[in-house]
Amino acid sequence: xxxxxxxxxxxxxxxxxxxxxxxxxxxxxxxxxxxxxxxxxxxxxxxxxxxxxxxxxxxxxxxxxxxxxxxxxxxxxxxxxxxxxxxxxxxxxxxxxxxxxxxxxxxxxxxxxx
Amino acid sequence: xxxxxxxxxxxxxxxxxxxxxxxxxxxxxxxxxxxxxxxxxxxxxxxxxxxxxxxxxxxxxxxxxxxxxxxxxxxxxxxxxxxxxxxxxxxxxxxxxxxxxxxxxxxxxxxxxxxxx
Numbered sequence: 001x002x003x004x005x006x007x008x009x010x011x012x013x014x015x016x017x018x019x020x021x022x023x024x025x026x027x028x029x030x031x032x033x034x035x036x037x038x039x040x041x042x043x044x045x046x047x048x049x050x051x052x053x054x055x056x057x058x059x060x061x062x063x064x065x066x067x068x069x070x071x072x073x074x075x076x077x078x079x080x081x082x083x084x085x086x087x088x089x090x091x092x093x094x095x096x097x098x099x100x101x102x103x104x105x106x107x108x109x110x111x112x113x114x
Numbered sequence: 115x116x117x118x119x120x121x122x123x124x125x126x127x128x129x130x131x132x133x134x135x136x137x138x139x140x141x142x143x144x145x146x147x148x149x150x151x152x153x154x155x156x157x158x159x160x161x162x163x164x165x166x167x168x169x170x171x172x173x174x175x176x177x178x179x180x181x182x183x184x185x186x187x188x189x190x191x192x193x194x195x196x197x198x199x200x201x202x203x204x205x206x207x208x209x210x211x212x213x214x215x216x217x218x219x220x221x222x223x224x225x226x227x228x229x230x231x
Contacts, residue, residue, distance in 0.1 A: 032217075043120075043207045043222040044158065089157065100211070100218060102148070104157040 002027040004105040006090060012111045013080055021075040021108045023090030028103070030092035033066055035075050038087045038107065047088075048075075080112045116142050118210045120223035127198055128231055135193045135226045137208030143188035144210035148220065149181070152205040164191045198230045 004025045013019050023033070032051055036044035050057045050066040050073070057064045063076040077084050087107040094101050117140040127133050137147055145166050150158040162183050164170040170183035180202075182194040191210075195202055205227050209220040 036222075041205075041225070041227070043118075043209075043225045045222070046219070049217070049219075100220070101160060101163065102158075102209075102220060103160070106157045 002103075004028070004090065004092060004103060006088075006105040007108040008106060010109040010111060012113060015081060015112055015114050017080055019077040019080050019084070019110055019112070021088050021090075021110065023073040023075065023105055025071050025092060025105075028071075028092050028094070031095045031100075032093040033064075033073050034091045034093060034102070035062075035064055035073075036089045036091060036104075038089055040087075044089055044104075049093075077110075080110075082112045082114060085111045116210075116212055116219070116221045118208065118221045118223040120206075120208055120226050122226060123224065124227040124229075126229045126231065129199050130197055132194055132196045133198055133228060135195075135206055135208075135228075137191045137193070137210065137223055139189045139210040139212075139221070142210070142212045142221075144191075145188060145213060146211040146218075147185055147191040148209045148211070149183060149191075149193050150207045150209070152207060152225075158207060161193075195228065198228070200230045203228055203230045 034049045035047045038044045048064045050064045061078045065074045087109045089107045090105045091102045119138045121136045147164045149161045152158045161176045162170045162172045164183045164185040166185045172178045185191040207225040209222045
């Protein structure tokens with residue numbers, strides 16, 4: 001069966017450290033993998049997209065890696081800040097004829113403490 | 115940037131009534147919009163894909179007669195929850211896809227919290 005798994009337990013880290021979140025998937029062949037941030041009671045906000053033929057993508061303090069052999073993506077936030085506290089979702093994008101469908105993981109809650 | 119709005123942001127209704135939720139792309143045209151549902155502590159689950167001018171495509175297990183979707187224009191899609199019941203209480207989120215080759219990005223609305231009493 002198809003699965004997208006993220007750390008189900010909350011991740012607590014100290015301010016200034018690097019947070020690393022994991023996304024593993026099975027029985028998917030995504031064209032793209034995306035990471036989103038979601039705050040309580042809000043819709044997801046797009047952070048980064050990485051293509052199947054890319055190994056790594058960076059944007060400011062964010063870095064995403066994508067290993068299609070391991071079927072895994074890692075999401076890093078360097079120099080983390082309390083404002084980074086949120087739930088982070090990975091999503092696989094599957095190309096279809098009528099619009100690209102996104103399938104989301106369950107999300108990992110990150111808490112950055114002072 | 116591309117902005118997607120939803121209205122209302124929250125709604126409380128009695129069991130058996132119908133509720134309409136609007137999703138608008140404010141500064142771009144969206145040929146495709148998507149509707150998701152999110153239960154507490156769970157991820158977003160795609161309910162249906164809506165293409166302008168045609169019938170929506172529903173995901174397996176989603177009742178098309180209960181969740182009516184209309185995508186009448188390039189900037190507006192509506193989701194109507196008919197004969198709502200308490201188990202339909204959830205957070206409903208839409209997204210709109212902007213055509214910008216080579217990649218057609220999705221932009222998400224802020225969500226609508228539905229509570230059915």
